[in-house]
Amino acid sequence: MTTHNENEWLRFRKEFKNSLSVESLFAGIRSGDRSVLSSAITLIESTVALDQEKANALIQHCIPVSGNSIRIGITGVPGVGKSTFIEQLGILLLTAGKKVAVLSIDPSSERSHGSILGDKTRMTQLASSSNAYIRPTASGNSLGGVAQRTRESIILCEAAGFDVILIETVGVGQSETAVNALTDFFLLLMLPVAGDELQGIKRGIMELADAVVITKADEMPEKSKNAVQTYQKALHLFPAKDSGWIPNVLSYSMFDSDSVKRVWNMIETFESQLVQSGFLEERRKEQSVYWMKESVKDMLWQHLLSQSSDFIEHIEKEVVLGKISPYMASQQIFNKLIGKK
């Protein structure tokens, strides 16, 4: 229980941090102060116009000192052993002298019952290190919004000196495609069961994966071995990725510390290959332009909705009823926006 004085102190700290200038926030982030980093991410998540201006200015400060981490997306359904894997990977990296940030995205927190956000006892060992930072994103309805906040959080974490950013999703929602467009490497965790036994993961994720890691090799050694072979074969049916990287399948057991090392070695191989070929830089540039365009389109659409939601709703109904074609409908909406009659 917190005492009256502690509450006072917490409130004071909060107010103090809210009052911090962009320059102070930036200095705090650069010095690696995790509590300032948290305040900055909260600022990014704020929908208050004044906060947004401040957040934009802060991002602008951080961009020149960002980009120096490897950004890894990690996904898998609840129960696959994601927390354990991330904690073990994180500790391995800390031991190797790295600074590790974990950003957890869970836009479908109602469906998954807060599997990420709710459980405060997750990754306790990792969380206790001053070289680690764990942050769940506030869930939201707009995927574009979640993507933007995550992307900006990555920039802040990089400015704070984190070398490895792990972005965690639950693999049941729409967010994985967005995460794929935010990260350098995409890792899919799978249970050693397949086909009809395995449901819940969203279609399309498999082909995004740079690697599949089969968990629970200890509990089900035979199944795990089979699963590795089956997935290896399946991934071979896919063409190579644009990067030239051929997706890999590894097994993992929480009781075998070598298994998490093997995963990390693979990611390092990936990174050095793609840095050398210049693909990583190219990919990040493409990602930036992609998000710029997506963001403009979303803003325009939101603007349209806010200006004439009744009209759009009406037109949408006509389209659903098959009374007008989607293109004629879009023409009418467009004309309305740019003021043509």
Place this chain on the structure above:
Amino acid sequence: MTTHNENEWLRFRKEFKNSLSVESLFAGIRSGDRSVLSSAITLIESTVALDQEKANALIQHCIPVSGNSIRIGITGVPGVGKSTFIEQLGILLLTAGKKVAVLSIDPSSERSHGSILGDKTRMTQLASSSNAYIRPTASGNSLGGVAQRTRESIILCEAAGFDVILIETVGVGQSETAVNALTDFFLLLMLPVAGDELQGIKRGIMELADAVVITKADEMPEKSKNAVQTYQKALHLFPAKDSGWIPNVLSYSMFDSDSVKRVWNMIETFESQLVQSGFLEERRKEQSVYWMKESVKDMLWQHLLSQSSDFIEHIEKEVVLGKISPYMASQQIFNKLIGKK
């Protein structure tokens, strides 16, 4: 060689059709006149403002009598035997009393050297039937444009009484995702080779497929059998589609007329399942709303580009150089459009 008189006659016919009113075009289409249908699709493809108005009016006429076909996307790399398969499937359907339209999309015609458009000797048997209609789309740079023209061509073909619309793509470009959002059933043709031997098909297509058909079962019977098993296993790794449909793998040989029948029976099973569950109707409604929104977003973006392409180019460069974040960039572009300073 055409004589002077024939040329005159062709020119006269062309001018005559150009002068047709929307009502006459509609009547011609409804009567099943393939030459009027062709003129109407040309009208859709025209970029002349007056033509576009006429095309819109025509589509508006056709919508109430459209929607009664099954729309099948068929994709596969050059050399997989797509033309032969489509011709045999088409003839099977003609024999069963159906009317069959084939729309070929090849937005990347430079890359594939006109594999679809160039070869005028393709599907000669199918083309000669009055109950079949084959039409390549004019290639273009804008995927949205190709999708729109194809979608509107489907409507015209349905108004002309075609029961089965086959939409053909070459599987190397970006168009497959679009075709998936235009069709009821998505069929992927594959050679009986896999993995490193098989390149060229775009990643992500596999997971769109409602069925994979392994071609050349006659030339490589053993390989074909293996491929069927391997793909069956691989598709089993994917979760079921939203429709509840479990993707199937079949083999096909041009010398085994039963093999093409089996493919058609499967599609009929799919159709009856999804009609019964109401999913097909639901899916088409979703597709319409999807295309409406995509189309508005594209129009707005094009409008932006036409209004301030220099500004956008400048901002895009700043983003690529990492000088500003994609979101700040998008904010600036957005403000410019809606006239904020």
